[in-house]
Each structure stands twice: as structure tokens, then as C-alpha cells.
Amino acid sequence: MDTLLERLGIREPEQGALIGLNRLDCLGSVIESISPVDGKILCKIRQADATAYDRVVQAAGEAFLRWRDVPAPQRGELVRRIGEAFRGRKKELGALISIEMGKIRAEGEGEVQELIDMCDFAVGQSRMLYGLSMHSERPGHRLFEQYHPLGPVGVITAFNFPVAVWAWNAMLALIAGDTVVWKPSGKVPLCAVAANVLAAGVAADCGFPPGLLNVVIGPGEDIGEKLAADERLPLISATGSVPMGRRVGSVVVSRLARPLLELGGNNGVIVTPGADLDLVVRAVLFGAVGTSGQRCTTIRRLIVSNSIFDVLKKRLIAAYRQVKIGNPLEDGVLMGPLIDKEAVETMQKALAEITKSGGKILYGGEPLTGGLYDTGAYARPCICEVQSSFPVVKKETFAPILYMIRYETIEEALKFHNDVPQGLSSAIFTNDLRDSELFLSARGSDCGIANVNVSTSGAEIGGAFGGEKQTGGGRESGSDAWKAYMRRQTCTVNWSGRMDLAQGIEFGEQG
Ligand code: UN1
Secondary structure, three states: OHHHHHHOOOOOOEEOEEEOOEEOOOOOOEEEEEOOOOOOEEEEEEOOOHHHHHHHHHHHHHHHHHHOOOOHHHHHHHHHHHHHHHHHOHHHHHHHHHHHHOOOHHHHHHHHHHHHHHHHHHHHHOOOOOOOEEOOOOOOEEEEEEEEEOOEEEEEOOOOOOOHHHHHHHHHHHHHOOEEEEEOOOOOHHHHHHHHHHHHHHHHHOOOOHHHEEEEOOOHHHHHHHHHHOOOOOEEEEEOOHHHHHHHHHHHHHOOOEEEEEOOOOEEEEEOOOOOHHHHHHHHHHHHHHHHHOOOOOEEEEEEEHHHHHHHHHHHHHHHHOOOEOOOOOOOOOEOOOOOHHHHHHHHHHHHHHHHHOOEEEEOOOEOOOHHHHHOOOEOOEEEEOOOOOHHHHOOOOOOEEEEEEEOOHHHHHHHHHOOOEEOEEEEEOOOHHHHHHHHOOOOOOOOEEEEOOOOOOOOOOOEEOOEEOOOOOOEEOOOHHHHHEEEEEEEEEOOOOOOOHHHOOOOOOO
């Protein structure tokens, strides 16, 4: 284990402030990175204090002044090399993600693949930072828009995707000409240090300034607040809970900077009478049990036609019984621990609320004990039958609880589906063209992501990722998400030799 940390460039104790590869000696309080797998302390981290924080943002600002002058395709070339470096470390970094966060090996490596895919995407995008050109209403005028680098950007990420969400932001920021100040979750600091050290190492080898990629580790109430309020950071991208996003968003908006928020989901899947239940069972297993129910895209609500409810219920319970829970690094294990004991306690509170409201626990839910399980972070995934109206169903409980809800008509299913405050991901399982088109229509799903016969989780990076309502409205990763990291400039060039005014206004005499 220690050799894995060493190979990934982790030092003991680790520092909570990095300018590229360079550690600053921090004076903040010490936290421990604890593996949820077996409760072992992996490493101590001295968190960033105010001075260290300040030096990091200062360095990011100075590096920006050089980085913005590097042509975008050359910036892309650095990102290409960063992607190559991660390709070479996929297994090791994937293992660290499993050990520090608890997701199974296939998902840990899958997350590194998501990071690599993001690098590849950003490389291509670096040659496609297109602005439009328009036809001017005035003779001899050229009207067009262009995109310029924005500045150093703050990136706040959650524990559940310790490196991929950083990559969504950081790789686009880099090709856009921005530098990055990354505040990872204090629950997975080692993944952040390892990823930053690897990427910043490539930047250093290419002769770029260390302040391109930076890390600050510290509590949200301190470092998160500082980032949100920092006038030097024109964009703050934040992934995490709705209360966190509300706080960060309001502080960022109050200084009229840009928030990019990707907050909670409460993702629903409608299953219609003719759906292929083999597909449904496989999708639900991955979508609701995968990552121990701790993706923002996790399937939380299964809205099922009454006509097939009992059949699907039986099949799901049978499938859940097969789920091997244990050490996420072992072959055959499908579910590791939750992030910590507190997460299991939160799950138990939600289950108590469900039964109090009159819901039924159909399978699982109990905390596990004995051996590895004694960390308190393991629980059996749970299936419940509930009413869509229960208050607990409107909340995102970050745990493997699947709510099954019955519906009679597709209109009722859609009503249930949209009747939650969050709006991230959604899906319908159907073989009925009309139901599928209705789901994708303006009257259908109100989420940022809407799928047909595909789980709500496990999105590819090529599309824009994000959601509506309390999910915060931000879009990250693919499509045109890069635009958030650049400033758009509309330009008019007059080569006519005359001073014509727009809207045909006459103002004084034309010379
Ligand atoms: C998250 O949980 O914050 O679509 C991100 C997915 C992953 C990303 C999830 N590609 O499930």
C-alpha cells in the first residue's frame, strides 16, 4: 500500500497546498485520509492556512498571464501529454480511488478512463474554440465574436468522483487558457494530490509555469468560502450538495462572477408496460447499486407501471441478492463501502423516515457487521416501496436506496417523475415510440439529461453534463461546456472610411 502511495507521488505527511508539483508548508489543522475499505489511516494531511491559500491563488494568477499567450492548440498538446501520463497510471490511480473512496476496482479504473477521455476531448476542442461571424448591417464593417481565456478558475469537487470531475473542469480550463485552483473533498485528498502531481509534472517537463494546476485542501467553511469570495477567480465551478451550492453560488453571484454548479440529483426512471425487463434489471443494478448509490446520477426512483410492478420487484430482489458486498479491490465484489460510517447512519435515518411515512422496505438496508464490515461503512443496498408524495422521496439521500413507485398512466408517471426539486438525470425504459418521444418532449422529463433504455448514471463525457432546478443549471465536460471557461468578445471592425452608426442613426454630419 505504501508503495502505491509512493509510486503516485504521495508524501507523508502531505501538504494541503500545491502550486503545481511544489508543496507549500501549511499551518492548517491536520486531517487524516482514512480508507473506508478497512478503516486504516492512509496518510496525514496538513491543511492549507490563509497564507498558503493566498500564495496558491497568486501563483495561479501569475501563471495565467503566461498561459493565456500560449496558442490554444499548443495548450491542447500539453493536455494530450497529460492524457498519456494518466493512461500509463490508470491501474494505480484507479486502485487509489478504490482504496480512498471505496468504489470497486472496475469503477475506479473507469473513473480514470473518464479523465483520459476528457483529455482527448479537450485536445480536439483546443482547435475548435469557434466564435461566430455575423453580417454587419453597415457597409465596410466586419462583425464577429471570439473567445479569450478567462483567468484562474476555482474548482470545488465532491468525494464521489475524486478525479473525473476535476478533469471535466481542469482540462477544458487548460485548453481555454485558464489556470486551475482545485479544492477537492477533504475525504479524498490523496487522489487529488496524486492527480495534480502527475498532471503538473507533465506541465513542468514541458517548461510551463508551476501555477497552471494547483490544489488547496481545507474545510468548506474556510477554503471553500475563500474561493467563492475571491475576486481573483472569475469562475467558480462547484460540484456537491444543494446547501453547498446555494452558499457558493450566492457568494459568487454577489460579486458578479460566474458560478458553474452541479448539485444534487434525484434521478427517476420510468418503466412502461412493454419495457425489456432484462435491460431494466441490469441498468438498475448498475445505476442504483453501483458506487454504493453515491453518484449524483444514481437511480433513486423507479416509477413502474402497476401492470409489471410485482414482476419487476421480484426480479430486482433476486438480482440484489446476488450482489457481493466487500473489499472493492476483490474480483466479483460489486459493492464496496459507503464513504464512511456517517453515510450509513444517514441511510438508516432515511429508512426510518420511509417506514414512518408508511413505506415498505422490500429488501436490504441494514448496516453490515463482522470483519471488514466493522468499519461501519458497509450496508446492504435497499429496495423500498413508497408513495411519490413522501417528503423523504423528494430528498437526495446519498446512499443505495431505491424507491419503487407505482403508476397507472404515463401522464401520472411523468407527473411523479418531475415532482422533485432536483433535475439532473432521468430515463425511460420502453419499447413504445410514443412514450419515449413524450418523455423527451417539452412535456416530458425536466432534467438536464434524459435517456431512453439507458441508466441515469454512467454518462459519456461527450455530452454536456448537468441539470436543472436545484441541480444548479451548470453544464460541464462535453458539447459546448468549454464556453463557460472563456470570455466571449463581440468585435466590430470598420474598414469603410465612413462613420456609419448602427440602427441608421444620423448624428451630426458625415465627413
Ligand atoms: C457525479 O456523480 O458527480 O454520469 C458525476 C456519471 C458519471 C459522472 C457522475 N460519468 O455517472
